[in-house]
Amino acid sequence: MEYRKLKDQDKDGASAPEDVESLRGKPISAVGPVERTKWKRKSIVTLALTFLTSSQAILIVWSKRAGKYEYSVTTANFSVEALKCALSLAALARIWSNEGVTEDNRLSTTLDEVGVYPIPALLYLVKNLLQYYIFAYVDAPGYQILKNLNIISTGVLYRIILKRKLSEIQWAAFIILCAGCTTAQLNPKSDSVLQTPFQGWVMAIVMALLSGFAGVYTEAIIKKRPSRNINVQNFWLYVFGMAFNAVAIVVQDFDAVMNKGFFHGYSFITVLMILNHALSGIAVSMVMKYADNIVKVYSTSVAMLLTAVVSVFLFGFHLSLAFFLGSTVVSVAVYLHSIGKVQR
Amino acid sequence: MEYRKLKDQDKDGASAPEDVESLRGKPISAVGPVERTKWKRKSIVTLALTFLTSSQAILIVWSKRAGKYEYSVTTANFSVEALKCALSLAALARIWSNEGVTEDNRLSTTLDEVGVYPIPALLYLVKNLLQYYIFAYVDAPGYQILKNLNIISTGVLYRIILKRKLSEIQWAAFIILCAGCTTAQLNPKSDSVLQTPFQGWVMAIVMALLSGFAGVYTEAIIKKRPSRNINVQNFWLYVFGMAFNAVAIVVQDFDAVMNKGFFHGYSFITVLMILNHALSGIAVSMVMKYADNIVKVYSTSVAMLLTAVVSVFLFGFHLSLAFFLGSTVVSVAVYLHSIGKVQR
Numbered sequence: 001m002e003y004r005k006l007k008d009q010d011k012d013g014a015s016a017p018e019d020v021e022s023l024r025g026k027p028i029s030a031v032g033p034v035e036r037t038k039w040k041r042k043s044i045v046t047l048a049l050t051f052l053t054s055s056q057a058i059l060i061v062w063s064k065r066a067g068k069y070e071y072s073v074t075t076a077n078f079s080v081e082a083l084k085c086a087l088s089l090a091a092l093a094r095i096w097s098n099e100g101v102t103e104d105n106r107l108s109t110t111l112d113e114v115g116v117y118p119i120p121a122l123l124y125l126v127k128n129l130l131q132y133y134i135f136a137y138v139d140a141p142g143y144q145i146l147k148n149l150n151i152i153s154t155g156v157l158y159r160i161i162l163k164r165k166l167s168e169i170q171w172a173a174f175i176i177l178c179a180g181c182t183t184a185q186l187n188p189k190s191d192s193v194l195q196t197p198f199q200g201w202v203m204a205i206v207m208a209l210l211s212g213f214a215g216v217y218t219e220a221i222i223k224k225r226p227s228r229n230i231n232v233q234n235f236w237l238y239v240f241g242m243a244f245n246a247v248a249i250v251v252q253d254f255d256a257v258m259n260k261g262f263f264h265g266y267s268f269i270t271v272l273m274i275l276n277h278a279l280s281g282i283a284v285s286m287v288m289k290y291a292d293n294i295v296k297v298y299s300t301s302v303a304m305l306l307t308a309v310v311s312v313f314l315f316g317f318h319l320s321l322a323f324f325l326g327s328t329v330v331s332v333a334v335y336l337h338s339i340g341k342v343q344r
Numbered sequence: 345m346e347y348r349k350l351k352d353q354d355k356d357g358a359s360a361p362e363d364v365e366s367l368r369g370k371p372i373s374a375v376g377p378v379e380r381t382k383w384k385r386k387s388i389v390t391l392a393l394t395f396l397t398s399s400q401a402i403l404i405v406w407s408k409r410a411g412k413y414e415y416s417v418t419t420a421n422f423s424v425e426a427l428k429c430a431l432s433l434a435a436l437a438r439i440w441s442n443e444g445v446t447e448d449n450r451l452s453t454t455l456d457e458v459g460v461y462p463i464p465a466l467l468y469l470v471k472n473l474l475q476y477y478i479f480a481y482v483d484a485p486g487y488q489i490l491k492n493l494n495i496i497s498t499g500v501l502y503r504i505i506l507k508r509k510l511s512e513i514q515w516a517a518f519i520i521l522c523a524g525c526t527t528a529q530l531n532p533k534s535d536s537v538l539q540t541p542f543q544g545w546v547m548a549i550v551m552a553l554l555s556g557f558a559g560v561y562t563e564a565i566i567k568k569r570p571s572r573n574i575n576v577q578n579f580w581l582y583v584f585g586m587a588f589n590a591v592a593i594v595v596q597d598f599d600a601v602m603n604k605g606f607f608h609g610y611s612f613i614t615v616l617m618i619l620n621h622a623l624s625g626i627a628v629s630m631v632m633k634y635a636d637n638i639v640k641v642y643s644t645s646v647a648m649l650l651t652a653v654v655s656v657f658l659f660g661f662h663l664s665l666a667f668f669l670g671s672t673v674v675s676v677a678v679y680l681h682s683i684g685k686v687q688r
Contacts, residue, residue, distance in 0.1 A: 145665065169683070172676045179669045179672045183527050183666065190665050322527065325530075329523050332516045332519055336516050
């Protein structure tokens with residue numbers, strides 16, 4: 001893939017194009033106004049992702065309380081991708097009318113640029129297929145625990161594929177982030193995971209690697225050309241998302257959609273969930289562009305804790321001692337990650 | 345209390361007397377042979393404490409499996425103190441014959457020096473008395489969890505009373521050490537601690553402060569005069585330990601001792617436990633002299649994990665997922681504590 005340095009079309013458009021990542025490791029006080037703007041943007045997208053992810057889980061609980069899913073999940077997934085596409089186009093239309101069409105924000109692309117965009121969607125598809133088979137070896141509470149392997153796989157692949165370094169302290173923080181998240185999710189049934197057979201472990205590790213690779217690969221695609229407008233990059237990512245989900249509709253829910261219609265069973269909460277998933281998806285892309293996969297992992301981990309706390313008030317959930325202990329460890333991990341950067 | 349700088353009687357006796365603590369924060373490679381000797385001594389006493397503490401818990405399990413305690417616990421405690429006294433005297437006798445009696449290793453003392461020695465023993469006595477009352481508010485599994493507050497109280501009192509600083513990273517490590525130890529001890533009944541009433545929390549915190557204060561105060565006494573021989577300091581500490589335990593025998597087990605004899609019900613394992621407790625007690629004093637309370641906390645925490653692992657092989661215990669997660673967090677805490685020092 002080519003890497004062209006072109007006029008920076010980012011909103012703060014004052015500086016030459018520069019990989020945001022080159023700012024990592026500098027204390028805020030030592031950087032100029034452009035860097036501050038970038039830091040602010042990074043913080044905003046991270047907070048948006050945290051907020052959207054935590055409300056996402058709450059909407060899922062809410063929809064489950066309201067009854068069974070009456071709609072086809074595949075059509076909802078397709079709608080999410082379509083909405084993300086539409087939102088990216090709307091953002092682009094505004095940019096075009098303000099700044100005109102440039103090399104960086106034009107929608108047309110080369111096969112060379114777009115050729116890698118279906119890969120993340122494909123990886124997620126394979127991972128989702130595996131998900132059906134892993135339940136032959138692991139029960140649901142065990143699977144919940146094993147999903148935290150994603151944290152470790154993301155860290156390792158981030159290091160290997162993106163060749164970015166974490167300091168010793170940041171690695172330590174990442175390990176306790178994984179342990180803390182898992183601790184916070186412990187329940188009396190979690191110990192079943194210790195009886196996972198060898199095949200279950202292999203599948204869980206493969207799934208974690210697929211999921212981590214998809215995330216890291218998306219970051220590589222988006223960061224490959226920093227000056228390229230994120231909305232164009234999103235548009236192409238989501239077009240392939242739509243395509244793969246269209247296949248899923250045909251394979252899984254063709255009859256239901258033919259007989260009852262595409263939007264059968266959609267309720268107000270379904271629409272809210274689709275809206276939330278679409279905005280979360282865009283926030284993930286923004287975090288990949290302006291921050292990185294490590295920030296994404298921290299963001300979604302903190303979101304998991306926020307969801308539990310909010311659920312106490314909304315649904316009368318009880319928090320366990322393990323939750324408090326896990327939250328403490330996750331909080332310390334977040335703190336260590338941030339000071340580990342400065343001391344590097 | 346006076347602080348006299350006198351000829352260093354420590355075994356490496358090559359340097360002027362110097363507080364071992366002044367070495368903290370320097371990387372090993374940058375220090376001379378005397379510092380290396382001190383570092384080696386610190387490591388040996390720490391390892392000895394870890395080994396003795398973990399075997400201590402195993403002996404307790406073993407003695408429980410063998411049946412109920414047939415002996416009076418107070419006489420066993422007295423025997424431990426008496427044995428520690430005897431061992432300190434034996435060590436002193438050897439030193440006197442090798443080096444002669446000096447200002448630092450002579451047993452005679454001033455009221456000024458020895459006046460503070462009963463304080464730690466008194467604090468432990470008050471704490472042990474409180475222990476009987478806390479069970480009105482907290483059950484046994486809850487108490488097990490609450491005991492981990494000792495870790496936090498030791499850290500806070502270490503900072504306030506001894507005025508020693510921990511780096512940011514070391515504080516973070518200390519918090520996750522506490523969370524990790526608690527996580528490793530989680531069992532399905534631990535959540536009962538969340539129902540602890542206010543009085544129970546107050547008593548648990550008071551007990552943690554008493555225990556932490558006793559530890560930190562012992563360190564202050566022992567470090568007050570670094571050149572003073574540790575065996576003399578131990579002798580005086582243990583003399584008061586014997587005195588307080590003699591009172592406990594009279595109050596609690598007077599009839600049993602009178603009717604059945606002082607050593608009634610002692611078995612081979614009782615003797616082993618007394619020997620182990622005596623050696624552990626001496627190791628604690630050594631750690632206070634050559635390292636500090638923070639090292640002691642890490643040492644006993646790691647010992648707790650070792651005990652569990654060894655119990656798997658000895659007694660067929662099952663390790664829970666919480667144990668693995670807690671152990672991971674404790675290991676990272678140990679690592680962070682050690683690198684936190686160097687980077688300060």
